[in-house]
Amino acid sequence: MxxxxxxxxxxxxxxxxxxxxxxxxxxxxxxxxxxxxxxxxxxxxxxxxxxxxxxxxxxxxxxxxxxxxxxxxxxxxxxxVSSPIVIAMWKPEAEALGWPQKAIGWSDIASLSTDPRGWAAYGHAEFGAFKFGHTHPEYSNSGLDAVIAMNYAAVNKVRGLTTAEVNTTTTKQFINNVESSVIHYGDSTGFFADKMFGGGPSYLSAAVLYENLVVEANDGKLYPHLPYPVVAIYPKEGTFYSDxxxxxxxxxxxxxxxxxxxxxxxxxxxxxxxxxxxxxxxFRPANQQIKLAAPLDSIHGIDITQPKTLLPIPGADVVQAIKTSWSQQRRKVNVMLILDRSGSMAATVDNVSKIEAAKQGLQEFINLLGDNDQLGLTVFSDQADILSPVSQLGPKRKDLLNRANNIFAMGGTRLFDTMSEQFQALQQTPSKNIRAIVILTDGVDTDSHTKLDGLLQQITAKGEDAGTAVKMFTIAYGRDANENDLKKIATSTGAQEFEGNPQNIKEVYNQISLFF
Structure with missing residues (x-):
């Protein structure tokens, strides 16, 4: 555009x-x-x-x-213009599933997601666990289309999907099975492409993307160091065009x-x-008289004869039922919220208290998570205090909101030690949930024994299942925060750094919630 x-x-x-x-x-x-x-x-x-x-x-x-x-x-x-919604997958992994001879779809993703053997079930233990991703369906087109397509696949239909079918136990279990391998969600399809193609198979095995992003990945300009080619899987049960x-x-x-x-x-x-x-x-031109040509070809991982089955958009009532069901079946999260309450947080910016605005952002985030998510809250200055350990949010939501409201500013900035401690605690807690830390700080570290290099060495996602590691989302709150350090920390875990201030902090916490 x-x-x-x-x-x-x-x-x-x-x-x-x-x-x-x-x-x-x-x-x-x-x-x-x-x-x-x-x-x-x-x-x-x-x-x-x-x-x-x-x-x-x-x-x-x-x-x-x-x-x-x-x-x-x-x-x-x-x-x-148009571009089919596809499942982008590394070519060797697609071949392990039988591609291109075998048509692959949502039923295969559901089976692979729930098989405790992971890729070993297909003779490739070296691939590790199956790591999947799609964007948040409330905010992103590819995520919404994917979840609608999953519901069609669950009832083996290509039209006429009803709210009653969406709400059956069988359909919900199918969605739950697919979602069980998701490493996180997000609001941007492009962000997923960057993470998959930049992080490699250890970060993501497959993600719901647009066909044009597969073309872009394989042309070598934006991602010159892909470990393998990427291919577009057109779900055999049907898909949509992003038009x-x-x-x-x-x-x-x-x-x-x-x-x-x-x-x-x-x-x-x-x-x-x-x-x-x-x-x-x-992209595929909307003008049907224009012949599809390079780079829309197999060299770039796509098949212009696909998709074979196009799904109709259901009515608004069915779409709403699908979104409601997904919110119940999505993969849950274990997240520790960490807030800097050092003395500098007592300052005001444009007549707005930094600490009061940050507390409102925390409360916004707490209210956006579901009752079955696991949430904790830690504050730090020259020492760290766990106000609430990571545990089920529903029974303690009101208490947690009150605790967040009573935080006040004082002391120094024990940043890196607090990050290190909470990372270790979350990493060592067995869970099938997404694991994440969200940390807000307005300054540089003044009271830690841990140095940046040591922290990065500890938290950097590595190994065949790097995508399932603890994600650390960082918020650089105002001009005095070291944005470069916070960006390094977030990127090393596969997460994202955000810039915040008292005026936009609610929106920042809202954005981060979309990853869960």
Whole structure:
């Protein structure tokens, strides 16, 4: 989009009130939908990754305003480009499952996820455990499409999925089986691609991605040191296209001049030169007259004759039932929250108390996790205090919220020692859950015996099952935090570093919760 938008803006196309300028803002499908519904953004054009989001947006807009925000006519949301939802897998591992002679699907993923022998069941003990990933279905298109496809596969249907079928014990168990091998979730399909292709088979065996990301992985430019080629598995039970619909919103803020300008931009995007350009990025053009050619080929790990079976998007009630069921069947988490309460946290930034805002962020995170998740809370200054050990959240949620509310700032910054201790404790606790630490700090270490190099040596994910190691998500809270050190710490465990401040800290904790 950056490429074609820049091209469009240099051409000075005009509508009824003058030259047209387009500003493209990248936001995830689910996040942008919620922001539109909440009124925090007012785009003129909305292009989520898949058409399922149009139905969900209209449903929520209907409930709030009594009308559709996206037209339902044949030309109201034309696809711009498409890319099938696939299971990206390392070629040797796909071959161990019988690819390409054997069609592979969700039933194979469910079996592999629950087999205690892991890859040894297929004669390859050296691959270790099966490590799987997909994004959070509440916020990401690929994650939502994957979970919908799993539900179709569970009942052996390719259309006509019902809420009753979604809610059966058999279907829920099937979803639970697939989810049992997930190493974490997330809000970005691109983030999963980076983690899989950067971390190798020890980090992820397979992940739900878009076909174009498989093409991108194999072209050697973005990931020049892949250990093996990657192949696209088109689930035998059926899948979806990520079709990037172009929706001109039927909203009060979209004037007739903007509607006309948007139509000019849409026609430009669907014109042949732009559609041919889509091929170069690994997408299938929406214009069916354009022949699929390199890099859409087997050399880049894909099969243009696939997918054989396309699944229809269920109604909004079925999609909601699927999301509710997934929230119950998703892989649970053991997470220790760590908060820096050193003296510097008593300061105010733009009239907002750092410690009070951080406490509100903690409470936001606590409320976002489920009753069956395992959660703990540790605070540190010049010593560490475990306010609550990692244990089931449901029975202690109210108490934990109260404890978080009573934290006050004092003392120094015993950062690395606290990280090391909690990492060891979580690592040594047997569990089938995702294991993670979320730590917020506003300064540099002043009171630890552990040094950064020693900490990194201890926590770096390594071995054939590096993807299942304890993840350490770090929050650099304000300008005085050492962002470089925190980024090294997070990256070494396969997690992510975030920049926070008193104004955005709730949003940061919300983002981190999407990994679980």
């Amino acid at each position: 950056n490429d074609v938008v820049a091209d469009f803006n240099t051409r000075h196309y005009a509508a009824c009130d003058g030259a047209i300028t387009v500003k493209a803002i990248p936001i995830g499908s689910g996040q942008s939908m919620q922001q539109i519904v909440n009124g925090t953004i007012q785009p003129d054009i909305w292009s989520p990754a898949g058409s399922v989001w149009l139905t969900l947006l209209n449903t929520q807009w209907q409930q709030k305003h009594g009308s559709n925000l996206v037209g339902t006519g044949a030309t109201d949301a034309l696809p711009l 990037h619909p172009f929706a001109i919103l039927q909203a009060s803020w979209v004037t007739s001049a903007k509607q006309t300008a948007a139509q000019v931009f849409r026609n430009f995007l669907l014109d042949q030169p732009q559609q041919v350009k889509a091929l170069h990025y690994g």
